[in-house]
Amino acid sequence: MTHPSDTGTAPVLALKDVSKSFGAVRALRDVSLELFPGEVHALAGENGAGKSTLIKTLAGVHRPDAGQVLLDGAPVVFHGPGDARDAGIAVIYQEPTLFPDLSIAENIFMGRRPRRTFGRIDHRATYAATADLMLRLGVELDPDRPARGLSIADQQIVEIAKALSFDARVLIMDEPTAALTGSEVARLFGVVRTLREQGAAVLFISHRLEEMFRICRRVTTLRDGARIASEPLEGMTEDDLVRRMVGRDLDELYPKQEVAPGETALSVRRLTREGVFTDVSFDVRRGEIVALSGLVGAGRTEVARAVFGIDRWDAGQVEVDGRPLVNGAPSTAMAAGLALVPEDRRAQGLVMDMSIERNIGLTGLRSSVRAGLVDRGAERSRSLDWAVRLQVKYARIADTVATLSGGNQQKVVLAKWLATGPKVLIVDEPTRGIDVGTKAEVHRLLSQLAADGVAVLMISSDLPEVLGMADRVLVMHEGRLTAEISRTDATEEAVMAAATGRAAA
Amino acid sequence: MADSPLTRAARRSVSLRWDGAVGALLVVVLLLSFGFVDGFGNALNLSFLIGNTLPIALIALPMTLLVVSGEIDLSVASTAGLSGAVMGALWNQGMTIEVIIPVCLLLGVVCGLVNGLLVTRLGLPSLAVTIGTMAAYRGIAQIVLGSDAVTDFPAQYLDFAAGRIDGTFVPYAFLPFLVLLAVAVVALHAMPFGRALFAIGAGEEAARFAGIRVKRQKLILFTVTGLMSSLTGVFWALHYASARYDNAMGLELSVVAAVLLGGIDFDGGKGTLGGAIAGVFLLGALQNVMSLVNVSAQSQIVVTGVLLVVSVLGPRVARQISVARAGRRAGAAPRSKTPAPTP
Numbered sequence: 148m149t150h151p152s153d154t155g156t157a158p159v160l161a162l163k164d165v166s167k168s169f170g171a172v173r174a175l176r177d178v179s180l181e182l183f184p185g186e187v188h189a190l191a192g193e194n195g196a197g198k199s200t201l202i203k204t205l206a207g208v209h210r211p212d213a214g215q216v217l218l219d220g221a222p223v224v225f226h227g228p229g230d231a232r233d234a235g236i237a238v239i240y241q242e243p244t245l246f247p248d249l250s251i252a253e254n255i256f257m258g259r260r261p262r263r264t265f266g267r268i269d270h271r272a273t274y275a276a277t278a279d280l281m282l283r284l285g286v287e288l289d290p291d292r293p294a295r296g297l298s299i300a301d302q303q304i305v306e307i308a309k310a311l312s313f314d315a316r317v318l319i320m321d322e323p324t325a326a327l328t329g330s331e332v333a334r335l336f337g338v339v340r341t342l343r344e345q346g347a348a349v350l351f352i353s354h355r356l357e358e359m360f361r362i363c364r365r366v367t368t369l370r371d372g373a374r375i376a377s378e379p380l381e382g383m384t385e386d387d388l389v390r391r392m393v394g395r396d397l398d399e400l401y402p403k404q405e406v407a408p409g410e411t412a413l414s415v416r417r418l419t420r421e422g423v424f425t426d427v428s429f430d431v432r433r434g435e436i437v438a439l440s441g442l443v444g445a446g447r448t449e450v451a452r453a454v455f456g457i458d459r460w461d462a463g464q465v466e467v468d469g470r471p472l473v474n475g476a477p478s479t480a481m482a483a484g485l486a487l488v489p490e491d492r493r494a495q496g497l498v499m500d501m502s503i504e505r506n507i508g509l510t511g512l513r514s515s516v517r518a519g520l521v522d523r524g525a526e527r528s529r530s531l532d533w534a535v536r537l538q539v540k541y542a543r544i545a546d547t548v549a550t551l552s553g554g555n556q557q558k559v560v561l562a563k564w565l566a567t568g569p570k571v572l573i574v575d576e577p578t579r580g581i582d583v584g585t586k587a588e589v590h591r592l593l594s595q596l597a598a599d600g601v602a603v604l605m606i607s608s609d610l611p612e613v614l615g616m617a618d619r620v621l622v623m624h625e626g627r628l629t630a631e632i633s634r635t636d637a638t639e640e641a642v643m644a645a646a647t648g649r650a651a652a
Numbered sequence: 653m654a655d656s657p658l659t660r661a662a663r664r665s666v667s668l669r670w671d672g673a674v675g676a677l678l679v680v681v682l683l684l685s686f687g688f689v690d691g692f693g694n695a696l697n698l699s700f701l702i703g704n705t706l707p708i709a710l711i712a713l714p715m716t717l718l719v720v721s722g723e724i725d726l727s728v729a730s731t732a733g734l735s736g737a738v739m740g741a742l743w744n745q746g747m748t749i750e751v752i753i754p755v756c757l758l759l760g761v762v763c764g765l766v767n768g769l770l771v772t773r774l775g776l777p778s779l780a781v782t783i784g785t786m787a788a789y790r791g792i793a794q795i796v797l798g799s800d801a802v803t804d805f806p807a808q809y810l811d812f813a814a815g816r817i818d819g820t821f822v823p824y825a826f827l828p829f830l831v832l833l834a835v836a837v838v839a840l841h842a843m844p845f846g847r848a849l850f851a852i853g854a855g856e857e858a859a860r861f862a863g864i865r866v867k868r869q870k871l872i873l874f875t876v877t878g879l880m881s882s883l884t885g886v887f888w889a890l891h892y893a894s895a896r897y898d899n900a901m902g903l904e905l906s907v908v909a910a911v912l913l914g915g916i917d918f919d920g921g922k923g924t925l926g927g928a929i930a931g932v933f934l935l936g937a938l939q940n941v942m943s944l945v946n947v948s949a950q951s952q953i954v955v956t957g958v959l960l961v962v963s964v965l966g967p968r969v970a971r972q973i974s975v976a977r978a979g980r981r982a983g984a985a986p987r988s989k990t991p992a993p994t995p
Contacts, residue, residue, distance in 0.1 A: 457860065478863040489861050498855035500921060509851055509862040512844040520842045563862070 157220050159184050159348050160205065160236065160317045165214035167200055172552055174200040176373045177214070182317060182348040187339060189359040189380065190352045191392055192369035198352055201369065202319055205350070206238045207231030237310030238319045241326065241443070243302040247295035252277035254294050255309045280308040283345075284338050300331035307338060318342060319350045324358055325608075326442050328647050336362050354610065355643070356385045370394050400587050401615025404594045408618070409433035411469075412602035413485075413571040415454060418463035423449045424626040427463070431571065431602040436593060438617035439606045441646045445623040447606045448490050451573050455487040456480045467571055481510070484570030488560050488577060490606070492553070496560035499549045503541055504530040506548050507563045514567075533562035537592070554585030561592065572596060575606040590616055610639050624648045670915035670967055671927035678934045685941050692944060695821035703814070703823045703891060705936030707732070707900060709929065710829060710884045711907045712914075713836040714877040716928040719911055720840065722853040722920030723771065723778040723870060728881040729903035730789035731763045733896075735885030737793035740802030740895030749806055757882050763789055764878015771874065772867040778874075786904065793897040802895040813890035825887060832880075837925050845869065853920025902953065909960035910935040918964055935959065 158181040167175040175197050182188055192198050203209045204216065207225030215222045218234055225231045245254045252273045253260070261272035277290035286304050294305065303323055310318055320339075324332050339349055339362060351363055359366060360380055368375040368391040375391045393400065413431040418424070424446035431437045439447045453460045459475035466472065467483040477487075489495035497506050507530040508515065515525040531544055537558045541551060548559055557577070564572065574593065578586040593616060597603050607613050613620055620637045622630040622645035630645035685692040692698075711728045718725055735756040742752045763785070770781045815824050840846035851859040852866050860866050884903075889895040914931025916923030935956065942952050 477860065478865055481863040487861065491857075494855070494857050495861045496858060498851050498858045498921075500854045501851065505847075505851075508847075509859070509864070512847055512864070516844060520838070521844055521847055 156183055156185075158182055158217070159219060161217040161220075162201070162204065162211075163215045163217055165201075165204060165211040165216070167204060167209055167212050170552075173372050175204070175211070176371075178369065178372070178374045179214075180367050180374070180377065182350060184316070184346045184348050185343055186365065187343055187349040187351055187363045189363035189366040190350055190369070191356075191359065191366055191388055193392055196369040196392070197372040198369055199321075200372075202238060202321055202350075202352070205231070205317075205319060206236060232313055232315075235314055235316040236319070237307075237313060237315035237317070238321060239303055239306045239310065239323055241322045242299065243306045245294040245297070245302055245305060248293060250291050250293055251288060251297075251305050251308075252290035254305055255280065255290075255312055276312070277308070280311055283311065283341070284308060285341055286334070286338065298331070299326045300328075300335065303335065304338065307342075311342075315347065317348045317350070319352075321352050322354065323351075324353055324355060326444065329649060332358070354608075355639075356388055359388070360385070368392055400590065401612070402587070402591045402594055403436075403616055404598045406434040406598050406618075408435045409600060412467065413454075413604065414466040414469075415450075416464045416466070418450065418453060418465065419461050420449065420453055420458060421461050423458075424453075424623070427623075427628050429621055429628065429631070431604050433570075433600045433602050434597050435618045436597050436603040436605055436616055438613040438620045439604060439623065440608075440610075440613050440620050440642050441623035443608060445646065446626040447623050448575055450623070451487060451575055451604070451606060454480075455485060455573065457487075481567060484568075486510075486564035486567055486569035486572050488564055488572070488574040490575040490579075492556055492560055492580075496563075497548045497556060500547055502545045503534060503539065503548055503551070503559055504544045506559055507533055507566055510563050510567050529566055530562075533566045534559070537562045537565070538588070554581035557581050557585070557589065561589070565596075569601060571602045571604070573604045573606070576608065577605065578607075578609065578612060610642060613637070613642065614639065622646050670970070671924050671930070674914055674927055674934060675930045678930050678937065681934060681937050681941075685937065689941050689944055692941065695816075697940070697944070698821040699816050699823055701936060701940040702821070702826055704940065705933060706823070706825055706829055706891075707884045707888055707903060708906045708910055708936060709932045710832070710887065711877075711881055711903070712911050712928055712932045713832060713925070714873065714880045715907050715911050716914075716916055716923065716925055717836070717840055717846065717849055718778075718873050718877055719908075719916045719918065720846075720853050720920060720923055721849040721870060721873060722856065723873070724782065724908070725764075725767060725778065725874060725877045725881075726782040726904045726908070727763065727767060727785040727789055728877060728884075728907060729900045730786045730793065731760055731878055731881035732885030732888060732900040732903065733898060734763065734789045734793040734796070735760055735882035736889040736895045736899040737797035737897045739886060739889055740800065741796050743802055743805065743895070744800070749809060753886055756886050757879060760878040760880070760882020760885070761875055762878070763882070764875040765871070767878065768871040768874030772871050790897070790901075797895070797897045800896070802889075803893050805890060805893065805895075809890050810893050813887055814893070825891070833925070833929065840925050845872075849873075850921055853917075854922070905953070905960065906935060906939075906956055907932075909956050909963065913959055913963035915967070917967070931963070 160182045162178055162180045164177045164179055165175055166173070166177055178197070178201060180201070190198055190201065200209060204211055207228045207230050210224065216225065217223070223234065255277055256273050261269040261276070263269045274290050281288050281290070284304065284307065288301060288304060294302065297305070307318065323335060327335065342349060351359070353359060363380055365377060366380050366388065367377040368388070370392060409432055411430045412433050416428050418427045427450055439450070441447050449458065452458045454465050456472065456475050456477040456479070464471055467485055470483060472483055473479045493499060504527060508526040511526065511529055512521065515522045515529060534541065534544060539555050539558045539562065541555065548556055551559065577593070578589050593603055593605065605616060614637050617637065618634050620632040620642055621628055622632065622642055624646055625648065629648065632641055715725065715728065738759055739752055739756050742755065743749070767782055767785055770776050771778045812824050816822060817824060840849065848859065848864045848869060851862065851864060852869065856866060885900060888899050910932040911928045912918060913935060914923065914928035916928050938955065939952055942955065
């Protein structure tokens with residue numbers, strides 16, 4: 148087994164010293180990457196390390212500020228995703244977007260179906276071409292079947308087939324396995340091996356390290372937008388890889404304080420929202436950090452929304468400090484001492500066009516009131532106080548939150564909710580898309596809040612974060628709570644097993 | 653849509669400057685008219701100007717709040733017409749005016765409530781809903797009164813609606829308007845209710861996640877808009893001493909044009925009541941001057957329509973220019989339209 152770069156083959160696609168900034172955020176710094184034909188190449192890095200930006204640069208979505216994209220050794224400029232696709236580069240996303248009412252064959256040949264005379268669509272040719280693609284991939288899927296109802300795994304296969312129909316030579320797979328079961332992963336890897344043997348270059352992104360070792364030959368690690376290393380995986384251990392990704396001691400990133408839990412603060416009983424989640428019951432006690440884990444789409448966010456009152460529940464009960472909450476009423480949930488830091492910071496957490504001051508003030512519109520009018524002095528001092536406490540980096544408190552970096556925006560969301568003095572804090576993906584430094588700050592803050600007696604419910608797709616911060620891990624699978632794992636028993640394997648529905652117990 | 657921080661900063665400064673610019677423009681138009689338009693400066697004409705602008709101003713108050721919250725109501729003129737028609741019909745039935753007026757106001761509340769329920773309960777876009785009710789309310793007005801014109805309302809009411817404070821050009825009706833204006837300013841700019849409206853207009857989902865009762869607030873606004881529209885309808889019938897089904901026809905165009913001219917962002921979340929009222933009186937003054945120099949009513953509508961388009965377009969063009977300038981100042985290449993990364 149010789150390394151492709153040793154055989155004299157030229158890289159099919161490469162990045163050379165590519166930099167890309169968004170405002171003050173330097174997403175990529177002088178990153179180089181070479182993809183060889185017949186190679187499966189892993190891209191490793193934490194959330195926010197720059198993986199998405201790198202993928203989007205390869206796919207023609209972003210244009211680099213500096214550096215070059217090289218196709219077969221020659222510099223190219225992609226003016227859009229269409230250019231990259233025409234150059235033979237295809238991206239398979241975690242959750243494919245197919246037209247549900249069209250057949251598999253129609254989805255694959257969307258907009259460019261074979262024609263017969265007078266421009267009539269040649270259905271038989273479309274079918275045959277699709278069947279041929281499925282044969283090449285070694286997968287049995289009926290081309291006439293509508294996309295609706297296909298599993299995510301099957302939808303990905305359709306996307307891959309579509310990529311092949313464009314004669315793609317480079318396949319970029321962005322966390323394709325995140326929502327797949329074990330056997331589906333095995334089938335996907337079979338397809339990937341087939342593609343590799345047919346000479347395609349595959350860039351593979353996954354949060355599951357063992358998968359990288361299973362299928363990839365080399366790995367490129369990113370941290371804070373810079374390339375740390377490109378090297379063969381052979382001979383490396385998972386610990387080596389984590390050290391390159393994190394670049395620091397894990398204890399520092401997850402400063403967990405030991406707290407003796409107090410009374411139950413949040414109690415969720417048999418909560419059900421039809422077709423979304425079913426019979427969910429759990430408690431969170433004062434001083435506890437409880438993680439709600441599971442795959443994307445398992446119903447975690449939906450449970451949080453219902454508890455806070457954004458969506459109504461169909462059955463069940465929620466209590467804060469023993470008092471039941473009104474169904475579908477966020478304002479009463481807030482009054483009871485509940486706070487929700489939502490998943491989508493830009494749409495749900497903040498009003499992007501409003502100032503830092505007013506955003507933090509939004510949760511205090513009813514408390515900072517004198518004689519029925521907003522007390523601007525009280526509003527300003529409340530906002531300043533919390534912005535300073537959370538060390539938000541800003542120029543003026545009257546600046547719009549849109550001028551802040553992602554991490555500082557997240558701090559404003561936290562400030563907005565901590566200013567309400569919550570008894571129960573629900574955080575949904577609290578560190579998604581923010582830099583490692585701020586991430587550690589957010590973790591320290593959550594830990595401190597728990598120590599001060601707040602009950603924290605943390606939804607996170609970031610497994611190290613879950614394992615590093617939680618006293619208990621609740622796992623959801625397909626709308627049901629499938630496992631509760633104590634801190635001592637919580638391992639990546641145990642959580643993933645429960646999340647994918649393979650729980651032994 | 654995600655804009656770059658630069659665009660946002662530029663938009664903010666543009667919206668602030670726009671208010672001031674409209675106020676300054678109003679002063680300039682008034683000064684020029686005093687100087688150069690025959691018959692503009694006499695007391696009778698000034699009282700006509702204010703009296704004819706009051707219907708626009710009255711409806712502009714709730715309309716400003718509505719547009720700030722990201723909604724719109726185009727049925728306001730029809731609601732006014734309907735109240736006038738019902739007023740005339742009930743007067744013909746022999747009911748006393750003291751009973752009729754509360755009934756008309758209640759009818760306005762119902763009209764507004766219907767709009768509000770359709771928008772908040774069924775989640776329909778207010779633009780479509782109120783175009784529908786605009787036609788429906790006007791149609792009902794015609795059914796109620798036919799082509800009659802009722803003119804014989806009690807003299808003391810007609811006198812109040814058309815009269816002026818002794819020795820001045822200020823109509824009596826301007827005083828209650830000032831009270832309503834003060835209430836609206838406080839409600840929008842100083843009360844939690846109004847503060848929340850800005851959040852709703854600029855980011856409805858974020859407002860909901862901050863515990864703001866978005867639907868309730870919108871329902872209240874539509875209802876108040878209905879009430880103010882019917883109040884305007886009653887005022888209109890008395891002011892012009894004529895209740896007809898086609899009273900206040902097309903007034904919604906003037907109201908929306910004036911509010912947007914005053915710097916209220918059509919997309920919601922931005923603007924001040926001061927700007928909106930400056931827009932109202934700027935439009936009123938222009939309409940008055942056009943009448944004095946014998947511009948036909950049809951041509952005036954053309955001008956109002958053009959003003960509406962300009963006031964939607966103007967801030968956008970100004971924003972583009974200031975973004976381009978800011979970009980040059982920063983010495984940066986043109987900003988990419990791509991939203992910030994979400995790795």
